[in-house]
Amino acid sequence: MTDTFNRVADFTFGLSPGDLPETTREAAALMFLDTLGITIGATPMEAGRIARGTAAALYGCGEGGFGARMMFDGRRVSVAGAAYAAATATDNLDGHDGYYPTKGHIGVVVIPAIAALAETVPDFSGPEALAVTTLGYELAGRAALSLHATVSDYHTSGAWNALGVAAMAARMRGLSRDQLRQALGIAEFHGPRSQMMREIANPTMLHDGSGWGAMAGMSAAVLAEKGFTGAPAITIEEDRVAPHWEDLGSFWQMEHQYVKPYPICRWAHAPIDAVRQVMLEHGLSHEQIAKIHINTFHESACLYPGIPSTTSQAQYSLGFAVAIQAAYGRIGVEHISGPALADPLVASIHDRITVAEAARHSARFPACRVADVVVTLTDGRVFETGDVHARGGPEAPFSQEDIVQKFMQFAAPSLGEARAGAIRxxxxxxxxxxxxxSDLGRLIYDAPEN
Structure with missing residues (x-):
């Protein structure tokens, strides 16, 4: 076993809740809450319904000790099926947290995984839940950095967040160090190395591959538990990636996730925030806007350019999302689904928007997401925002109050204020x-009443 694997194994099995700095524990609780809010908000959406139906149809459980109820559904399937269903639903409401250096998302699988695994093991403490949550973030994040550093194309989050799920399962189910090594190798081998830019060019319910990442990671742990073997995970054990693991347990990625104020691809957030900023600063309404010109980074400029016909396209849009913000001052689930996709007001504003790539913004990606906009009014006045960072990240962080408010906005419409408040x-x-x-568990498996 390599030194890096031993470091990973020591962290996986040796991390105690008391080892977490207070700031890390607080961040873990807030990211848990934020992701859970998106899982709840995504529950009524078509992609989530399909994923749960598929899990019930194909991924049932035939052996005791490996079954789990699906979140906000209640039907019992396999632990892998339950994690898959919730991660797929969450992935399809693009409002969950992320980490800039990974160019992707971790909580989208961590929260579904811990909820599924909790159904297969005895009750455990809240602090242990936060320790396991942190474990998933720290391992998946470093696997992502390792993958990005060693391959030429850009893979979805499912390619690497599978390893975080496998480690969480190994800890919670009491696997041995060797079984952990096998599980990580299996998870990496079967993790969906799907090309992210294909999904950006043609947005669908595939989103960021995280449903299959959860499925692969959970299945890998069960396979290893039963004696299946896998080649060592190169994103952990190859010499080239060792530097990405040296700060494990000293630098806490858990504290550096960004929170998304909109259920839209993060690459669109800086332009949205720039338009929001100029309209608030000058008290503008959409009727006063003649033109909006967006300068942004390459990946952002590649987002869906037209009027979307599906929710998936809407969440990977740029001009459409900016037009919603200009029209209504916010972007909610109701703006990116159903009849709202044909909103004539949004379409009229969309016609006034142009987009260009700016080299200075591209050079700063993925360390930060920056854009600037030029807004021309019908009376001839012109407002230039200058460079604007997307809100919710390290440059413009959200407070606990902001995150709690966001949770309630997404959770309460599906569950009601009382149940959402109890989950919070x-x-x-x-x-x-x-x-x-179990304080939480009693609240997250039954289907919504309304």
């Missing part, structure tokens, strides 16, 4: 020593 309180209560995962 349970998750934030995980930082307390006497808390239990």
């Amino acid at each position: 309180d349970a998750v934030l209560g995980f930082t307390a020593e006497g808390s239990k995962f």
